[in-house]
Each structure stands twice: as structure tokens, then as C-alpha cells.
Amino acid sequence: MLRFIVRRLLQAVPTLLVLSILVFAWLRLLPGGPAGALLGDKATPQKLADLNHVLGLDQPIFVQYGKFLGRILSGDFGASLISGDSVLAEVGRAFPATIELAVFALVLAIAFGIPLGYAAARFHGRLIDNATVLTTLIGVAVPVFFFGVLLKYIFAQKLGILPPSGRQDVTIDATHITGFFTLDGLLTGEFDAFWDAVKHLILPAIALASIPFAVIVRITRASVLDVQSEDFVRTAESKGLTTPVIRRRHILRNALLPVSTTIGLQTGLLLAGAVLTEKVFNIPGLGYLLAQGIERRDYPRLQALLLLAALVYVIVNLLVDVSYAIIDPRVRVR
Amino acid sequence: MTTNLLRRKKDRIDDLAASGGTSLAADAFKRMSRSPIAIIGAVITVLFVLLAILSPFLAPKSPYIPYDELKNNLRPDSIPGPMPGFILGSDQNGYDFFSRLLVGSQQTLIVGVVATLIGVAVGMLIGGLAGAVGGWVDALLMRFTDILLAIPSLLLAISIAALFSHGTQWTVIIAVAVVSVPIFARLLRGAMLAQRSSDHVLAATALGVRRTTIVFRHMLPNSVGPVIVQATLTLATSIIDAAALSFLGLGDSDWTRAEWGLMLGKSQGLLDVKPELAFYPAIAIIIVALGFTLLGESLREALDPKNRR
Numbered sequence: 030m031l032r033f034i035v036r037r038l039l040q041a042v043p044t045l046l047v048l049s050i051l052v053f054a055w056l057r058l059l060p061g062g063p064a065g066a067l068l069g070d071k072a073t074p075q076k077l078a079d080l081n082h083v084l085g086l087d088q089p090i091f092v093q094y095g096k097f098l099g100r101i102l103s104g105d106f107g108a109s110l111i112s113g114d115s116v117l118a119e120v121g122r123a124f125p126a127t128i129e130l131a132v133f134a135l136v137l138a139i140a141f142g143i144p145l146g147y148a149a150a151r152f153h154g155r156l157i158d159n160a161t162v163l164t165t166l167i168g169v170a171v172p173v174f175f176f177g178v179l180l181k182y183i184f185a186q187k188l189g190i191l192p193p194s195g196r197q198d199v200t201i202d203a204t205h206i207t208g209f210f211t212l213d214g215l216l217t218g219e220f221d222a223f224w225d226a227v228k229h230l231i232l233p234a235i236a237l238a239s240i241p242f243a244v245i246v247r248i249t250r251a252s253v254l255d256v257q258s259e260d261f262v263r264t265a266e267s268k269g270l271t272t273p274v275i276r277r278r279h280i281l282r283n284a285l286l287p288v289s290t291t292i293g294l295q296t297g298l299l300l301a302g303a304v305l306t307e308k309v310f311n312i313p314g315l316g317y318l319l320a321q322g323i324e325r326r327d328y329p330r331l332q333a334l335l336l337l338a339a340l341v342y343v344i345v346n347l348l349v350d351v352s353y354a355i356i357d358p359r360v361r362v363r
Numbered sequence: 364m365t366t367n368l369l370r371r372k373k374d375r376i377d378d379l380a381a382s383g384g385t386s387l388a389a390d391a392f393k394r395m396s397r398s399p400i401a402i403i404g405a406v407i408t409v410l411f412v413l414l415a416i417l418s419p420f421l422a423p424k425s426p427y428i429p430y431d432e433l434k435n436n437l438r439p440d441s442i443p444g445p446m447p448g449f450i451l452g453s454d455q456n457g458y459d460f461f462s463r464l465l466v467g468s469q470q471t472l473i474v475g476v477v478a479t480l481i482g483v484a485v486g487m488l489i490g491g492l493a494g495a496v497g498g499w500v501d502a503l504l505m506r507f508t509d510i511l512l513a514i515p516s517l518l519l520a521i522s523i524a525a526l527f528s529h530g531t532q533w534t535v536i537i538a539v540a541v542v543s544v545p546i547f548a549r550l551l552r553g554a555m556l557a558q559r560s561s562d563h564v565l566a567a568t569a570l571g572v573r574r575t576t577i578v579f580r581h582m583l584p585n586s587v588g589p590v591i592v593q594a595t596l597t598l599a600t601s602i603i604d605a606a607a608l609s610f611l612g613l614g615d616s617d618w619t620r621a622e623w624g625l626m627l628g629k630s631q632g633l634l635d636v637k638p639e640l641a642f643y644p645a646i647a648i649i650i651v652a653l654g655f656t657l658l659g660e661s662l663r664e665a666l667d668p669k670n671r672r
Binding site: 308 | 513648
């Protein structure tokens, strides 16, 4: 098992290296190059040349890349053009908000997606199946940000039952330890703060969950349909096992294998969806940093966020592979 | 008696030959024409394309000129609703909203189709090369697509769109197209690899058929099925992603262009004033995306050999 993990870790290294080359190239391709991007409107030829020298941009390209890589590996991403603060510190502050939102959304998507997908497969071709399939098809066709705007319009602005934006009401004096506001509320025993944070999470989490939910439902349904007609299920039936046992141990367990991969792949989508959801609901997370960074063309910040997103994605893929190896020992051999 | 039996036997074999003789494409078409989902998808798609082509002639007003009747009634807290000559009233800039919605179908179709075509063309080139040549070419190209796949699609689109200091329609199209390139490349390569080890390719090789002929006449035509399915689905996601880019302010900087994604992206702040400005383009996008998705999904099901007969 350990060897498998080490091997997969080593396989991720070249991917990350090439990614860093891509991001490096991306920075060169930006309008005006990094110096132009840093100076923005204040750029004059003299200033550009000075800054190019300071940044080492007049050196050979390989030297530049080496330095770039060195800076990244030592965690130096520079300062944000918007706040002047270190990009790494900014990202560190925004990280918990996004993770909290993504976890909430993923839990929602799984908690509703798997049972619904299973039910649709059990009643294949019946009303519930057709309704489920249609719902998921519509779910994929609705732009995430519009769904968010719609939820906000109905539940926050028209009905006024849920807060329209932010992570917590400003009037609540909550103690923050971890940066995860719901967890903080539980840890400190401030249950009103906890409940308020949850209320702020509901609408954005539903918006963000819409696409992973649809995907999980469809994969679960397809997978259960596949497994249902396998020989070993018929064998189990003829052995005289009871239906609940067959459903739980033989069908569901095998059917969940592809579902677990899909859930892993959804994390990338969640990160991307968070950009849109956080903008709609004004949540100060990574997506919000990114959206703001794009608007103001804050390239140091964008570079750090892109590398981070890719890194998270690679790690999640690794975790999926490892969990796969745990569930299905055959994978380890390959 | 014997002749009768013989005829029955022969008839049965002839029937079998006739049924086996239909091509997968003809078979798939027959199955799709029986599926209500496919029909709904096809009807939506055909209507959308017709609307896109005819919209300049159908639009009662010009979508690109502000009208005084509308413009003079614009207030920060109210936008003129329906009035004679203007079926849906004004948009936030004093343009005829109804005409913009109609013409928007054309611009939206252009964005979706051009982005998908670019994605298909580049993806097929990469995937086809990898699948046909194999070896280190395959390994190199697939490493490259793996890395593109490792970046979440919307983030990839965002980083590409950010490369342009001034957004145009092409910014959106290129950003959305690049995202689909690795998907098409992997799909075609996978299908071609499966073809490579198939019996009919082996037979052709044994007969001494040239390699290029094998690739273009035997492998490629048998591998495009999944690509066509994916292209149909990509039409839907392209339109949605383009709208997301507009929402983030990375889209076309020419805000007068009548395109649904742009119209939706620019009207988020006006929900209290005139929600239709966001709702109608959104509903239009949802219906069209649903149409493409239904069509693509039923195509996938119809082309799946598992579902044959």
C-alpha cells in the first residue's frame, strides 16, 4: 500500500513541473508581460526597463524559470496588487471559507444524489426514474451563477428567510479559531454563531451543489443499473440471500466504486464553481479573490491561485486513487 | 413439404441478413426516431437554429440602436415595460429588449458552434495523431492533455481569457474552445486505440493496405461516434461557460452585442428593477442547453453497441 502511494506521488511530480512551466509561460504571455502587469497604467518605457531588471527579466529564459521555480518552492508568491499584502497570507485567510462552502455543497450533493440515483435505478423506467433523469438534465443546463442569483432573489430578497450574502452576520460577535465559522461556533459553544454561519451557507451551498448533484445522481443510477444485472447478483438471489442483504452488500457496494471516482473529480468543478458562487453571494473565499483578481488584473494573485488550484486537484486525484486502492485491492497490483 | 420447409429456412436466413445489414448509423437513427427524449432535443435544436438564421428578419426593431421612447423613460429604479411597438419594453440601455432576445439566438449559436468546432478540430488533430502514430508521440501528446485536464475547466477558461487585455467575442470563443480540446483528444485517441487492436484493422494490415489508408478509411470513421456525441454536449457547455465568463467580466467588452450570455451577465444587478432582463436570456440559454444535452445523450445511447437490437 505504501509503495503504491509513493509511486503515485512520484507520478504527480512531472505533472506539477509541466504545470509550473505552463503558468510561467502564461505570465510571459500576459499583456505587457509581468512588468507591464505590475505597473499597469503607470508604465513608461524607462520604468518598464527598470522593473524588468529588478525582476531579472533581462536574464536568459532558463535562469528566469529556475528563479521562478525557486520562489514558488520557498512559498514566495509576491504581494497582491490590490491589497499590497502577501498573496500567500491572503490565500490562507480565504482558504477556510471556500473549503467550508465546498464541503457543505459536496455533502449536500452526496446526501441527496446517491439515494436519488439509487431510487431511480430501482424503479427503472417508472415515473420517479424519468423525473430524476429530467431533473438532472435540467440541473446541468442551468448556469451555476444564474441558479445562485435566482436562489438569492427568491429566498433572500423576496421571502427574506435566508441571508443574501457574506459568511456571518456582522452583529454577531463570534470567536474565530480555525477560520471555519461553523466549526468555530461548535468549538467555542457559541451556538447562535454556528447557526448563523450555517444559515449563510445554505443558499450558496445549494447553488454550488447543483452540478455535482446532477452528476452523482446520474453516475449512481447508471452504475446501479449495470451491477443489478450482473451474474453475481443472480447467484446471490439463487443462494437465497434476502433482498436487503443483496441490495446493500452486493449491489450498492459494487455500484459505489465509480461513484467515488466521480466525487473526486467533482472537486475540480467545485473549485471552479466556487468562483461564481462566491461572487454571487459575496463570500470572501478563494473564488472571490480570483474574481476580484481578474477584474483588477492582479497577476501575482492569479498565478498563486492557479498553481494552488492545480495542486489541490492533483492531490485530490491522488486521494481518489488511494481510496480506490483501499476499496478495490486489484488496483494496487497494476 | 420439403420445399415449404426449405423456403421457411431461407426466409429466416434472409431476414437475419437483412437485419444485420443495417449500418450502426442507420440503426441508431431508427432508434432515435422512436425515443421521445431524442425528438424533444432535435425539435429544440432545429427551432433554435432556424430562429438564429431568421432572427434578423424576424426582429421588429434594430437590436443595436437605442430608441428615444425607451431611453427617455429610463430611471435608475425603473426600466420601461411593454409598450406599443416594443413587445417586451426596454433593456437597461434603451434598446428594444425583444429584438435583442431574438437576435441573441444568432450570436449565441455562433459562440457555441465556433467554439465547439475549434475544440473538435484541434482535439481531433491531437488525438488522431496520438492514436495513429502511437509510441512517444502518443505519450507526449497525452501528457500534455492530462495537464490541461488537471486544471478545472472554468479556471482554464478564465486564465486564457485573462490573457487578453481587451475582451472580444473571440476571447470567449477561444477560452471556451481550449477547455474542450483535451476532452476531444482523449476521446478520439481512446477510440482509435480500440480500433487498432480490432480484427478488421488486423485483416486490412494482413492484406497489405497502406497505413494511411487504414487510418483514414478504417480507423477514423469507426472512431468518430463518441466525438460526435461529445461535440453535441459541448455545444451546451460552451454556451453556459461563455455566459459564466461574461458574468465574471471576462467576456466581450462590447456590451452592446446581443448575445444571451452577455445579456445575462450584464443584468445581474437589475433583478429588483426588471428581473426579465436576466430571466429571459437565462431561460433561453437553459432551453437551448437542454436541447443540445437531450440530443447528445440520446445520440450516445443510440450509438452504444450494447443497446443494439
